[in-house]
Amino acid sequence: MLNTDRIYQITDIPGYSPEVGRLLSMMNYARHTTLQAAEGLHREQLDHLLDPESNSIGMLLLHFAAVEYAYQVGTFEGRELNEGEMDTWGPALKLGIEGREHIQGHDLAYYLSVLSEVRNRTFELFQSVDDEWLHVEEPYWNNKSTNRYFMWFHVLEDEINHRGQIRWIRKRVREEERA
Numbered sequence: 001m002l003n004t005d006r007i008y009q010i011t012d013i014p015g016y017s018p019e020v021g022r023l024l025s026m027m028n029y030a031r032h033t034t035l036q037a038a039e040g041l042h043r044e045q046l047d048h049l050l051d052p053e054s055n056s057i058g059m060l061l062l063h064f065a066a067v068e069y070a071y072q073v074g075t076f077e078g079r080e081l082n083e084g085e086m087d088t089w090g091p092a093l094k095l096g097i098e099g100r101e102h103i104q105g106h107d108l109a110y111y112l113s114v115l116s117e118v119r120n121r122t123f124e125l126f127q128s129v130d131d132e133w134l135h136v137e138e139p140y141w142n143n144k145s146t147n148r149y150f151m152w153f154h155v156l157e158d159e160i161n162h163r164g165q166i167r168w169i170r171k172r173v174r175e176e177e178r179a
Helices: 018-038 043-048 057-076 083-094 096-101 108-126 148-178
Strands: 138-140 145-147
Touching: 018 108, 018 148, 043 057, 043 108, 043 148, 057 083, 057 096, 057 108, 057 148, 083 096, 083 148, 145 148
Parallel strands: none
Antiparallel strands: 138 145
16 A cells, blocks of 8 residues: 555555554655665575675565564564464564575565565554554563554664665675676
8 A cells, every 4th residue: 555646744544543544654655765775676686695694685675574474463463473474484584594594586576575465464454453552552672561653663663774774785786796
């Protein structure tokens, strides 16, 4: 549900309570800029590792979907990922060695499809809640209290943070290709 006509507005979205809509509009902007950062990349660029310890752009794209899926499960279903879900999403959540071993060989269409599928589910799930739901508190990292609003803000800021890595990696990859 990416409406690029209003991409530079944090605003209400029809069908959602006001704060939920504004949160989703921020997530839309972050995703819009992520898609711009990945636009036109081919498989080798998506799999490229700058060094043996780095993450690839493809790994980071799948990481965005994995984090979002994990927060769907945690906030809407009140549970951790099960074993089957960890088999699917674990390498993308953990990145590092596990990610490098399992996340490679996909084209951009694959990553965009996964991102879209997960985001569409996010929009569906958020139709079932209101602004009060965002403010429900529960234990979080280090047994500190948080609310669901912060949890979903974290999904957003995680993507923005790693999108910066994608831009940096993309620039390095293109420099290596020109050399």
